[in-house]
Amino acid sequence: MASVPVYYFSSVSNLTGRFAEHLAERTGRAVFNLADSAVRRGETDGPWVLLTPSYKAGNADEVTLPAPVKAFLRSPANRRSLVGIIGSGNRNFGEYYQAAARELAAASGRPVLFEFELSGTPEDVARCAEILAALDAALTR
Numbered sequence: 001m002a003s004v005p006v007y008y009f010s011s012v013s014n015l016t017g018r019f020a021e022h023l024a025e026r027t028g029r030a031v032f033n034l035a036d037s038a039v040r041r042g043e044t045d046g047p048w049v050l051l052t053p054s055y056k057a058g059n060a061d062e063v064t065l066p067a068p069v070k071a072f073l074r075s076p077a078n079r080r081s082l083v084g085i086i087g088s089g090n091r092n093f094g095e096y097y098q099a100a101a102r103e104l105a106a107a108s109g110r111p112v113l114f115e116f117e118l119s120g121t122p123e124d125v126a127r128c129a130e131i132l133a134a135l136d137a138a139l140t141r
């Protein structure tokens with residue numbers, strides 16, 4: 001069964017990146033870092049899932065999506081083949097919790113598959129792995 005790759009962005013604090021690495025280690029799923037310009041400029045060759053943190057709160061322009069995520073989504077092919085979104089956030093940000101994942105889901109019509117705080121717990125990684133495995137199975141059918 002093909003496994004859907006996860007494309008992620010993580011800032012210097014690398015909380016989202018740690019979650020992505022744990023997901024890859026645990027499941028062998030391919031994860032790609034959108035901080036890498038070669039990745040960001042490329043196109044996926046099939047369905048993919050986005051994993052993004054939110055930096056909406058306190059942002060004067062209220063820009064929802066991190067710039068590398070926006071850059072990757074500029075490709076119509078990448079926009080078309082996006083199948084779901086995973087969010088990393090922090091509940092301290094109140095109404096802005098998971099703003100990036102939730103606003104992109106609303107704009108794109110793709111579901112938020114899973115949300116966690118910071119770099120997630122081992123249970124979060126396990127739960128997310130199950131959700132992605134179910135997605136793989138659904139896409140294979």
Ligand SMILES: Cc1cc2nc3c(=O)[nH]c(=O)nc-3n(C[C@H](O)[C@H](O)[C@H](O)COP(=O)(O)O)c2cc1C
Pocket residue numbers: 009010011012013014015016017053054055056057058088089090091093096097098099117118119
């Ligand atoms: C300046 C700043 C703004 C943030 N804004 C939000 C926000 O609007 N919503 C949210 O859920 N989390 C927000 N967070 C929390 C981050 O999304 C969260 O810590 C995430 O795990 C960071 O991932 P990263 O280390 O991979 O960049 C913010 C964090 C910072 C430092």
